[in-house]
Amino acid sequence: MKWGRAAGFAALFSFAGAPVAVAQDVNLTSHDGQIEITGDLLGFDGEFYRVDTVYGELTVDGSGVICSGPGCPNLENYVARLTFSGAPVVGRVLMPALIEAFAIRNDFEVRRDNLQDGQFLYALMARDSDALLAEFTFHLTNTDEGFADLLANEADVVMAVREVRPEEVVRARERGLGDLTAQGRSRVIALDALVPVVAPDNPVQEITPLQLSQVLAGQISNWRNLGGVDAPIDLHVRDQVSGLGQATFDQLLVPVEQGLRDDVYRHTSNLALTEAVTNGPFSLGVTSRSEPGDSRELALSGACGFALKASRTAMKTEDYPLTAPLFLYFPALRLPKIGREFVNYLNDPSAQLVIRRAGFVDQNPEEIAVNVQGDRFANAIAQAGKDVDLAELQRMVQALTPLQRLTTTFRFEAGSSRLDAQSRSNVLQLAHAMESGAYDARRLVFVGFSDGEGGAAANRDIAMRRAETVRQAVETAAETADLSGIGLETHAFGEAMPMACDDSAWGRQVNRRVEVWVR
Incomplete structure (x- = not known):
């Protein structure tokens, strides 16, 4: 490697670009031939190369160099590829709605391709030429798996229903992904909430947060303790690896220093949970406000007479105590240009309207x-x-x-x-x-x-x-x-x-x- 003025065009940041399955040799030479960098290509975002050299990783402005070698990307037909992984409550409806609105705003053609195991891909194409510009792939698993994919370099963006855990922060730093708690590494894209739900014909109308915690912990097990009939409470929650299940534990059991009772029905989806509650006259569940199914939400009340449901206003103001923000997490890597444009679009008032129409609470x-x-x-x-x-x-x-x-x-x-x-x-x-x-x-x-x-x-x-x-x-x-x-x-x-x-x-x-x- 000829060092010379390499630092003059090596940027001081990294990026997430089109993934390189196997690092391949590249040779980057300045246009005047005075500077040459050799190493393994780690990624390319349409504008910058990321190269692993004997001096460490360098990020190089593609406009200042000529690339040669087996690892060089196709500059004329570059396709930006991003993989989103994590919570289905974020990825199933909300993200597709935002991508389609983003495509309309930018006059792109958009196509959805369904992949294996319920995963899917959105392709963005230039309307005038049908040239493929970007592919956004979605892996709908759970929040835990989303962070695991990020740490394994199998995802570029995490869709989460909870904040990043301390151990995930440490592992991200160790893998060179930056501080996921720093400003700019995450974004709240919409608001959801944890809501207690029952069958439509259940006579109980409200429950206090403490009573809900006591039901989860097994300290209250009969409906008569909540003003209902003399019958045992069948409890339904999300599985413990889901972000919603973890948010339920964090917000309702951690404050009272209790664990979840043993005889509980765990569900792998919100739909399965709400169907079980709707069909169970003595069931009580905790689900997301955005996916209540046909179940009925209980108001959260207090001994002093206050009662609140998860309305848009109560969630925006956080007057409702069980509000659950929905996050996107980004590593300290540079996204491709079209990816950056999409992330910036999320702040636009028109994107907030899309969020609202998708059944979530916006932040306008x-x-x-x-x-x-x-x-x-x-x-x-x-x-x-x-x-x-x-x-x-x-x-x-x-x-x-x-x-x-x-x-x-x-x-x-x-x-x-x-x-x-x-x-x-x-x-x-x-x-x-x-x-x-x-x-x-x-x-x-x-x-x-x-x-x-x-x-x-x-x-x-x-x-x-x-x-x-x-x-x-x-x-x-x-x-x-x-x-x-x-x-x-x-x-x-x-x-x-x-x-x-x-x-x-x-x-x-x-x-x-x-x-x-x-x-």
Whole structure:
């Protein structure tokens, strides 16, 4: 290998391109013949070569070199190929809908080819010439298998119903895939939720999160303990290797430090679960809001009178405590150009509309007028006491009634000052909107709330610190926004407007939040 000025055109990043099944020799020579790089071709994305040399991996701009050797790709008929692997709830309906909309937007022809074992491929072609531009292949397995495929270099993108596990993060670093927890390595593309479901004719209408956890743990086993008939509860959950099954365990059993009861029916698909629950008069299941089948959702309630179903608004604001974001995870590798364009398209308002029509909850911020939030203010009055007096309620009402609430809400991980996954995505969404000018000449007010544990003054202080933390995070992310044209403020009202009961970890988690109000 002739080194010379090789660093002058070796990029400082890697990429995921058309996979190279067996690394083959290539020789990259600059146009003036002064620089030559020899090694094994690891990948090509239509623009850059990735080559394994005696000096390590180099990423080289293809426009600056001539490639010779058995491993050189066909530059004229390059096809971008990406493999998506993981959760069927993401890949079965949502991703195909987004790919087809992306193709229409870019005037591509699109063709779906069904492969073996329920897998499929989308081919994107130029409309004027029918030239094949890209192939997106989908392996519908589960979240665990999606990360395993990524680590084994058998997938480029993971479709996940949970966040990456610490052990997966470590293994990804060891394999040179970067930090999967870093900004840019994952994206929340839509919102789903865990919902308790029963047969349509079951008389029970609601259940508390604690009761649901106790059913899962076997501490409640009869419907009479939930206000139903005297009959045993037949429990149905997803299999433990699925992202939904793992999210059920993480969100409902980990907080109470319990394990799943032994006599439970496990299912390999949401369809099988909901069919079993629908046909079982004494069945209770936990499934995804996007695939309820013919079963009936139970509202999540609390001893203090609150009750919520997984509505679009409740999920966007995370007022519903069992919201489950759907993720795409990317390694620290450069995607082919058409892959990057597709990922960027996911932020477009038209893509958010596709997400909504596919039966999931999008992340486009919505404004909620004060006059449709009467229940929230009524609950604030009902829960007021010696720590939240009339003067404090009046202060809150005076500050908020001229404004409208955004569905963009920020919450923190349990026992942590770190924003949860949905909220980290909200930071980027709000920052992007500010950069685009959506809030120019408007006021954005970050309003902190707390749970009811501790004194009122201390809770207001905590809520204010959280509001200021979120505001700073959004300002930092909005790098190109003209903040001088946006009125940014912070307020805090502590425990004055609870969204759930403080008698459970879920209720306290829901109450600890930073809302965004706008005028």
